[in-house]
Amino acid sequence: MEFRDLKQQYQLHKAEIDEAIQSVLNRSDFINGSCVKKLESELAEYIGVKHCITCANGTDALQLALMTWGIGVGDAVFVPDFTFFSSGEVVPLVGAVPVFVDIDKDTYNINPQSLEKAIVHILQNTDLKPRVIVAVDLFGQPADYEQIKQIADRYDLFILEDAAQGFGGKIGERKACSFGDIATTSFFPAKPLGCYGDGGALFTDNDEWAQLLRSYCVHGKGKDKYDNVRIGMNSRLDTLQAAVLLVKLPIFEKTELAAMDSLSKSYSDRLQNYVKVPVIKEDYFSSWAQYTIQLKSQTIRDGLQQFLKDNGIPSAVYYKKPMHLQDAFGEQQYDDAEYINTNQLCKTVLSLPFHPYMTEEDVDVLMEKIIEYIKKSEE
Numbered sequence: 001m002e003f004r005d006l007k008q009q010y011q012l013h014k015a016e017i018d019e020a021i022q023s024v025l026n027r028s029d030f031i032n033g034s035c036v037k038k039l040e041s042e043l044a045e046y047i048g049v050k051h052c053i054t055c056a057n058g059t060d061a062l063q064l065a066l067m068t069w070g071i072g073v074g075d076a077v078f079v080p081d082f083t084f085f086s087s088g089e090v091v092p093l094v095g096a097v098p099v100f101v102d103i104d105k106d107t108y109n110i111n112p113q114s115l116e117k118a119i120v121h122i123l124q125n126t127d128l129k130p131r132v133i134v135a136v137d138l139f140g141q142p143a144d145y146e147q148i149k150q151i152a153d154r155y156d157l158f159i160l161e162d163a164a165q166g167f168g169g170k171i172g173e174r175k176a177c178s179f180g181d182i183a184t185t186s187f188f189p190a191k192p193l194g195c196y197g198d199g200g201a202l203f204t205d206n207d208e209w210a211q212l213l214r215s216y217c218v219h220g221k222g223k224d225k226y227d228n229v230r231i232g233m234n235s236r237l238d239t240l241q242a243a244v245l246l247v248k249l250p251i252f253e254k255t256e257l258a259a260m261d262s263l264s265k266s267y268s269d270r271l272q273n274y275v276k277v278p279v280i281k282e283d284y285f286s287s288w289a290q291y292t293i294q295l296k297s298q299t300i301r302d303g304l305q306q307f308l309k310d311n312g313i314p315s316a317v318y319y320k321k322p323m324h325l326q327d328a329f330g331e332q333q334y335d336d337a338e339y340i341n342t343n344q345l346c347k348t349v350l351s352l353p354f355h356p357y358m359t360e361e362d363v364d365v366l367m368e369k370i371i372e373y374i375k376k377s378e379e
C-alpha cells in the first residue's frame with residue numbers, strides 16, 4: 001500500500017505524460033518555454049484570478065509575496081503554529097518576525113480569535129508593525145477567510161494564502177488560491193497537484209503586484225534580466241515541469257478531486273465511531289492533501305502507527321513539532337500556554353494512506369487494521 005501512489009498515477013497516464021516530456025526535449029525550450037506561459041494562463045483561468053506567476057517551489061512563492069509587499073525589519077507576520085516549516089521560514093528570511101498563532105482543533109487552520117488576540121498583543125507589547133496574515137489551507141481545507149478578512153480589514157493587514165496543500169479546495173464555488181491578496185501553491189510531487197520535481201505558483205488580481213512578482217522571480221529584472229532594478233531571486237518553473245502539469249491539471253480537475261472526495265466519505269463513514277475523523281465545514285470543499293485522524297492520546301497514536309507499520313501500512317505524523325518550538329525561530333513573542341490546540345494535536349494526529357488510486361482491497365485492509373487496533377486499545 002502506498003501513502004500517495006505516484007507510480008500508479010504515472011502508469012495510468014504514461015502515454016500522454018511521456019509525449020509531453022518528449023515534446024519539450026524536441027523543442028529544447030527548457031527555460032521559459034511555451035508550456036510555462038500556457039500553464040500560467042490555464043491555472044489563472046481554473047482558479048478564476050487575473051494573474052498566475054509560476055516559480056521554482058512553494059517556499060519561494062511565499063518569500064516572493066513578502067518581498068513584493070516590502071515586508072522586512074520591524075514587521076510582524078502572523079503564521080499558524082501548526083503547519084509545514086516553510087509557512088514561517090520565509091518570514092525571518094525577509095527580516096521580519098513571525099508571530100505564531102494557535103489553530104482550530106477541528107479544521108487545523110488558524111483560529112480567528114487567537115489571531116486577533118495575537119495582533120492586539122503585538123500592538124500593545126512590542127514595537128513591531130503587524131503587516132501580514134499567512135493563512136494556510138491545511139490538509140486541503142481552506143482557512144476561515146470570512147473571519148480572517150474581517151480581521152485583516154480591521155488592522156489593515158495583507159492576507160497571504162498558503163495554498164500549498166489547498167489547491168483544488170473551495171468555499172462555495174470560489175476556489176482556493178483566490179482568497180489571499182496574494183496566494184501561493186506548491187507542485188511538489190506529493191501535493192494535491194504535483195509535478196515531477198519542485199514547482200510553485202503565485203496568484204493575484206493585482207496588476208502592480210503581478211508585475212513586481214515577475215521581476216522578483218527573475219533577478220529583479222527591469223526591461224530584461226540584464227537590466228536589474230531590484231534584488232531578486234532566480235525562481236522559475238522548468239518547462240518540463242510545466243509540460244507535466246499541463247497533462248495533470250485536467251486529470252486532477254475531472255477525476256482525481258471527485259475520487260478523493262468519495263474516498264474521504266467512505267473512510268469517514270467507516271472510522272467515525274472509532275477515531276476523530278476530519279471535519280469539513282459546511283459549504284467548504286477539501287482538496288484532501290491529507291486525510292488526518294485524531295486519536296485519544298499519544299500512546300494510542302504511536303501504538304496505532306507502529307501497528308500499521310507492522311502490517312506493512314505506511315502513515316505519517318503531520319506535524320510532530322509546533323512551529324513555536326522549532327529552534328530555528330529562536331525566542332518567541334508568546335509563551336507555550338497560548339498554543340493549547342497545537343500542542344495537543346502534535347501528539348494525537350495521524351495521516352493515513354490516501355490518494356485517488358487506492359484499491360478497494362487496500363481500503364478494506366486499512367480500515368480493518370485501524371478498527372482492530374482501536375478496539376484492542378479500549379479493552
Ligand SMILES: *Cc1c(COP(=O)(O)O)cnc(C)c1O
Binds near residue numbers: 083084162187
Ligand atoms: C509543501 C508546503 C510548502 C512548501 O512547498 P515547497 O514546494 O516544498 O517549497 C509551504 N507550505 C505548506 C503548508 C506546505 O505544505
